[in-house]
Amino acid sequence: xxxxxxxxxxxxxxxxxxxxxxxxxxxxxxxxxxxxxxxxxxxxxxxxxxxxxxxxxxxxxxxxxxxxxxxxxxxxxxxxxxxxxxxxxxxxxxxxxxxxxxxxxxxxxxxxxxxxxxxxxxxxxxxxxxxxxxxxxxxxxxxxxxxxxxxx
Numbered sequence: 143x144x145x146x147x148x149x150x151x152x153x154x155x156x157x158x159x160x161x162x163x164x165x166x167x168x169x170x171x172x173x174x175x176x177x178x179x180x181x182x183x184x185x186x187x188x189x190x191x192x193x194x195x196x197x198x199x200x201x202x203x204x205x206x207x208x209x210x211x212x213x214x215x216x217x218x219x220x221x222x223x224x225x226x227x228x229x230x231x232x233x234x235x236x237x238x239x240x241x242x243x244x245x246x247x248x249x250x251x252x253x254x255x256x257x258x259x260x261x262x263x264x265x266x267x268x269x270x271x272x273x274x275x276x277x278x279x280x281x282x283x284x285x286x287x288x289x290x291x292x293x294x
Contacts, residue, residue: 163291167275167284168229175223182219186212230272234291241272256292 173181193208224246231242239259241252272288273281 164231164233165288166229166231167273169226169275171226175226178219178222178226182215185215189215228275230275232272232288239292259292260289
């Protein structure tokens with residue numbers, strides 16, 4: 143998958159095909175959910191080992207707080223992992239514009255005629271908001287490029 147760079151001097155990575163284009167926008171996550179799960183397991187093991195060591199030394203009240211810390215770490219992991227894989231995929235093929243939006247484990251797919259589609263940076267109701275994973279400098283460039291490609 144392609145992602146939009148943060149450097150505004152770089153070009154938008156539209157992947158051109160024979161009859162259209164494809165672009166995937168996603169969050170710039172520094173660690174994958176699977177990688178974060180490994181870090182979580184390692185931290186949980188260390189925290190519980192330290193808590194068990196204190197409990198064995200007679201400070202048994204440390205163990206419930208260690209368990210609470212592991213539960214809070216798990217909650218933070220699930221909040222992160224739920225949104226880490228969000229993306230927007232925009233495809234123009236055969237005069238049809240297809241927009242696929244994956245957000246919090248829900249995927250919505252919109253199809254419309256490319257000649258009737260208009261680029262909206264903000265929409266309400268049934269409008270599709272695109273570019274939510276872009277920074278403020280890249281969003282207008284993305285909108286202009288998408289509008290240009292829809293007219294072609």
